[in-house]
Amino acid sequence: xxxxxxxxxxxxxxxxxxQLNEDELTAVAGACKLRTLATKEWLFRTGDSGTSAFLxxxxxxxxxxxxxxxxxxxxxxxAGSIFGELCLIEQSARSADVRALExxxxxxxxxxxxxxxxxxxxxxxxxxxxxxxxxxxxxxxxVNQRIETYLAGEARPTSGSHLPAIELTEFDDxxxxxxxxxxxxxxxxxxxxxx
Amino acid sequence: MxxxxxxxxxxxxxxxxxxxxxxxxxxxGMVLKERDYQPGEWLCxxxxxxxxCFFIGDGEVEIIKRAANQAQAVIGRAGKHxxxxxxxxxxxxxxSASVRAKTRVEVLRLDRGDFxxxxxxxxxxxxxxxxxxxxxxxxxxxxxxxxxxxxxKQRETPSGSMQxxxxxxxxxxxxxxxxxxxxxxxxxxxx
Numbered sequence: 001x002x003x004x005x006x007x008x009x010x011x012x013x014x015x016x017x018x019q020l021n022e023d024e025l026t027a028v029a030g031a032c033k034l035r036t037l038a039t040k041e042w043l044f045r046t047g048d049s050g051t052s053a054f055l056x057x058x059x060x061x062x063x064x065x066x067x068x069x070x071x072x073x074x075x076x077x078x079a080g081s082i083f084g085e086l087c088l089i090e091q092s093a094r095s096a097d098v099r100a101l102e103x104x105x106x107x108x109x110x111x112x113x114x115x116x117x118x119x120x121x122x123x124x125x126x127x128x129x130x131x132x133x134x135x136x137x138x139x140x141x142x143v144n145q146r147i148e149t150y151l152a153g154e155a156r157p158t159s160g161s162h163l164p165a166i167e168l169t170e171f172d173d174x175x176x177x178x179x180x181x182x183x184x185x186x187x188x189x190x191x192x193x194x195x
Numbered sequence: 196m197x198x199x200x201x202x203x204x205x206x207x208x209x210x211x212x213x214x215x216x217x218x219x220x221x222x223x224g225m226v227l228k229e230r231d232y233q234p235g236e237w238l239c240x241x242x243x244x245x246x247x248c249f250f251i252g253d254g255e256v257e258i259i260k261r262a263a264n265q266a267q268a269v270i271g272r273a274g275k276h277x278x279x280x281x282x283x284x285x286x287x288x289x290x291s292a293s294v295r296a297k298t299r300v301e302v303l304r305l306d307r308g309d310f311x312x313x314x315x316x317x318x319x320x321x322x323x324x325x326x327x328x329x330x331x332x333x334x335x336x337x338x339x340x341x342x343x344x345x346x347x348k349q350r351e352t353p354s355g356s357m358q359x360x361x362x363x364x365x366x367x368x369x370x371x372x373x374x375x376x377x378x379x380x381x382x383x384x385x386x
Contacts, residue, residue: 089329123317126325130285130314133329136336137286143339144260144291147270150346152262 006032006107014055016082016131024124031113037061037100048094052108053085059104064097076101085132087111202229202303205252209276211327219320226313227303232296238280241293245283247306248328251275254300259293271338272297278331284310285332 008025011017011032017025035054037043043054043061060078064071074096077083083098088111118125203224206212212220227250232238238249241261251273258271258279270292273279283290284307313321 086333089326089333118319118322121317122319122322125322126314126317129322129325129329133285133325133332136329136332137282137288140282140332140336140339141286141288141291143336143343144270146343147339147346148260148262150343151260151268151270 005029006034010057010107011055013057014080014082016055016085017128019127019131020124024121024127027117027121027124028109028114028128030120031117032107032109035106035108037104037106039100039102041100043098043100043106044094045097046094049091050084050087050094051091051111053088053111053114054083055107055109056081056083057105057107059106060101061098061104061106062101064099066097071097085135088114088132089129199224199227199229202227205229205250205301205303208252209250211250211276211278211331214323214327215320219323222320223324226309227305230302230304232300232302234296234298236296236300238294238296238300238302239290241290243290245280245288245290245307247304247310248278248280248284249294250303250305251277251279252301252303255297256300257295257297259295260291261293267293270342278328281328281332282335285328 006029008022008029011020011025011029017028020028034057035043037059044050046066054077056077056079058079060076061083062073063075063077063083065074075083086092088109091111114125114128203221206215206223206227207220212223215223229252232254238256239245241259253275255272255274256277256279257269258273259267260270262268273294279294280290282288284305313324315321
């Protein structure tokens, strides 16, 4: 793991920052640092205090939920993804483990550093929080849609609703084979709650 | 624009706005519109454009969704100090549910125009306000997730897998999950 400065150009790659101008991106970059993870390196574990959001520049990470000596894969995040962004609005304990599936380069936005940029550029901070809020609303509408389906009594159990437990040793092979088939809506839901 | 003393007092009472300075509380009190609703009165209707959100000063409202068969189902309740209607204010979409007063309700309404003006002001107040709105949306998401997980679990139990989810069960899940919060941790300390 190493850390160094993040450039405006790197932030510009993410649609998440599309509303920010040059000066605002510069302000945000001040709260960012680069993180590199080696294959299988843990980014954080369940119960760690969640104080940062992460943007994936390259590589891929998996969100894992430990069940005894097994892991369930809840989600994977590849280049262009953002996760843990709820930490920018309120800090809570991590509800899952996150580990690199390959060599991964991340931008880390520390919540405390982020809170400071609002003194420098309140508009940049407002725009970022607005984007976080939009993502929350997007999920909320999706969840509400599901609730509505259940209320209408038309829901069929989704094929992936019973997540298969994965032996720790089998995990990497499974992911390498086909990550997406191991993910269910239910798993994503939990992951998105407080990832 | 004059200071609405009662509105400012309500704002000051709300945990959502605990981070605001006294000056900001007064400012918000000037912008928010106070209104009382009688039991049975609609605050907003599903499908309408979202032209504002509501902060509940006192009383209780019901969150109501139309199911596919046009029947109405109460999917949640919100009471004193809750925020409702903020989703469509933020994402500009139609109202995702209707809100109806269950008791006499005292609300502070924030209009879209005022919300957008505040956002564009680029002030620290705008930041803190946006943060408060984000937190209220996150709280709603947690609650909706709990509701959905409760519904899914019911579906997955062998005896209940085929049975329709009744309104009473949904309400029981909601009542149970309302007080659930994430485990707070200290921002500093753990490296």
